[in-house]
Amino acid sequence: MKLVIGGYAQGKLEFVQREDPARGGIVLDGKLCGIHELRGETVIVDHLHVWVRECLAGGGCPEEEIAAFVEGHPDCILISDEIGNGIVPVDPFEREYRERTGRILVELAGQAEEVVRVICGIGQKIK
Amino acid sequence: MMVLVVGGSGSGKSAYAEQCLARLSAGRKKYYLATMQVFDREGREKVERHRKLRAGKGFLTIEQPASICRALEKMEAGSAALLECMSNLTANEMFSEDPPRHWEAVTDQIVRETGLLNRGLESLVIVTNNVFEDGILYDDTTMEYRKALGSVNERLAAMADRVVEVVVGIPLIVKERN
Numbered sequence: 203m204k205l206v207i208g209g210y211a212q213g214k215l216e217f218v219q220r221e222d223p224a225r226g227g228i229v230l231d232g233k234l235c236g237i238h239e240l241r242g243e244t245v246i247v248d249h250l251h252v253w254v255r256e257c258l259a260g261g262g263c264p265e266e267e268i269a270a271f272v273e274g275h276p277d278c279i280l281i282s283d284e285i286g287n288g289i290v291p292v293d294p295f296e297r298e299y300r301e302r303t304g305r306i307l308v309e310l311a312g313q314a315e316e317v318v319r320v321i322c323g324i325g326q327k328i329k
Numbered sequence: 330m331m332v333l334v335v336g337g338s339g340s341g342k343s344a345y346a347e348q349c350l351a352r353l354s355a356g357r358k359k360y361y362l363a364t365m366q367v368f369d370r371e372g373r374e375k376v377e378r379h380r381k382l383r384a385g386k387g388f389l390t391i392e393q394p395a396s397i398c399r400a401l402e403k404m405e406a407g408s409a410a411l412l413e414c415m416s417n418l419t420a421n422e423m424f425s426e427d428p429p430r431h432w433e434a435v436t437d438q439i440v441r442e443t444g445l446l447n448r449g450l451e452s453l454v455i456v457t458n459n460v461f462e463d464g465i466l467y468d469d470t471t472m473e474y475r476k477a478l479g480s481v482n483e484r485l486a487a488m489a490d491r492v493v494e495v496v497v498g499i500p501l502i503v504k505e506r507n
Contacts, residue, residue, distance in 0.1 A: 207497055286337030288463025289471060304339015308498035319496060328499050
């Protein structure tokens with residue numbers, strides 16, 4: 203698994219697609235697929251943070267669902283915005299979303315073979 | 330040795346700062362300077378989570394929500410301390426009065442007191458927050474607070490021997506004094 207993070211509109215998906223055009227891959231935008239779906243394909247999940255938000259809003263447990271997804275798709279590429287670098291939100295749900303997303307990314311980064319941080323369309327390999 | 334650790338919410342900066350202090354504190358007393366004031370259940374849960382993270386690691390906790398250099402009175406000279414965190418300390422100092430104190434006065438006080446604290450210790454690891462990149466224009470008071478913390482971070486970074494940004498749990502060295 204590979205994790206790509208960075209701020210809003212930094213060209214993360216383009217970076218992933220540019221880096222390895224031969225590999226292709228199926229892009230899921232803000233969603234995951236079933237554990238048995240798309241086996242053997244390179245699955246790119248874009249806007250993972252949006253999926254986390256929707257999962258939390260629906261009362262789900264994003265940590266468990268992501269762990270299951272990664273187990274079923276060990277070669278996936280996960281792309282997420284970094285959302286924790288701001289003022290603590292007043293709204294409790296916003297705070298929860300921000301903190302849970304941060305911890306999920308820490309966990310994923312720990313497991314990932316590679317972590318890339320993209321800024322201005324340029325990727326820096328940080329792991 | 331002074332280390333400044335900066336990161337966003339849920340970035341893993343606390344866990345890293347602890348490891349960092351453990352490496353620097355070999356054989357010395359280790360203190361945890363807690364700056365957060367608890368007002369509600371969420372605050373209690375946060376404190377509890379951090380306590381669990383520190384459990385069994387030999388930290389002595391000192392609650393010091395303001396006037397940070399006064400923590401020196403409660404510590405053995407030449408010890409090691411982890412100060413967590415500047416964003417709370419700055420808020421506590423700034424909003425201790427109504428209307429809030431001017432950001433420059435707050436910054437000057439915090440930088441001066443942290444300097445004193447550092448001189449009384451063998452190692453000091455400071456956790457601070459990146460609250461600067463959400464692109465939102467807040468009310469004047471929040472913008473002043475951001476200015477204060479930004480300025481505190483900048484001046485502490487100038488003072489520090491090492492500055493580390495923690496991103497998704499990964500430490501990135503921003504400054505290292507040779």
